[in-house]
Amino acid sequence: xxxxxxxxxxVAAVEPNVNMRKLGKYLTSDQFTMGDPLWVDSLAMIPSxxxxxxxxxxxxxxxxxxxxxxxxxxxxxxxWQRLNDNGVMVVIEPGSxxxxxxxxxxxxxxxxxxxxxxxxxxPCPHMRECPLARDAQSWCHxx
Numbered sequence: 355x356x357x358x359x360x361x362x363x364x365v366a367a368v369e370p371n372v373n374m375r376k377l378g379k380y381l382t383s384d385q386f387t388m389g390d391p392l393w394v395d396s397l398a399m400i401p402s403x404x405x406x407x408x409x410x411x412x413x414x415x416x417x418x419x420x421x422x423x424x425x426x427x428x429x430x431x432x433x434w435q436r437l438n439d440n441g442v443m444v445v446i447e448p449g450s451x452x453x454x455x456x457x458x459x460x461x462x463x464x465x466x467x468x469x470x471x472x473x474x475x476x477p478c479p480h481m482r483e484c485p486l487a488r489d490a491q492s493w494c495h496x497x
Contacts (some may be wrong), residue, residue, distance in 0.1 A: 449495035
C-alpha cells in the first residue's frame with residue numbers, strides 16, 4: 355500500500371498573475387495532506403539549496419507566454435537547475451503549430467545534452483531529430 359503522505363514532501367507553484375494564484379490556492383486547498391503548496395509569483399521566491407530542488411517540475415502552457423526565445427531559454431535553464439538528480443521535467447504546450455515549435459525547441463535542447471544528464475521519455479522517446487520539424491507545415495499533435 356502506498357503512503358500518500360510520503361508521495362509529496364514539498365510542492366511549490368509559481369504563478370505571476372495574482373488572480374490565477376488565488377484560483378490555484380482555492381482549487382488545491384484540500385488536495386494536500388502534508389500542508390499547503392508554496393504559492394509564489396516568481397521562481398526567485400522559492401528557497402535555495404536542497405529545499406529549492408524538486409523531483410518533478412511541470413511547465414504547463416508557460417513557454418508560449420514568454421515573448422522571446424532567449425527568455426524561454428532562461429526559464430528552462432533556471433528550472434533545470436531546480437530539478438533533483440533523476441528528477442523529471444514535463445513540458446506541456448497546446449497541440450498547435452506554435453505549441454509544437456516550443457516543444458521542438460525544448461526537445462532540441464534535451465538532445466544536445468549527454469544521455470547521463472537528460473533523456474526524452476514522451477511523446478517520442480527517441481533522441482534523434484524530429485522528422486516533422488523539417489517541414490514548417492507539419493506539426494506533431496494528438497486529438
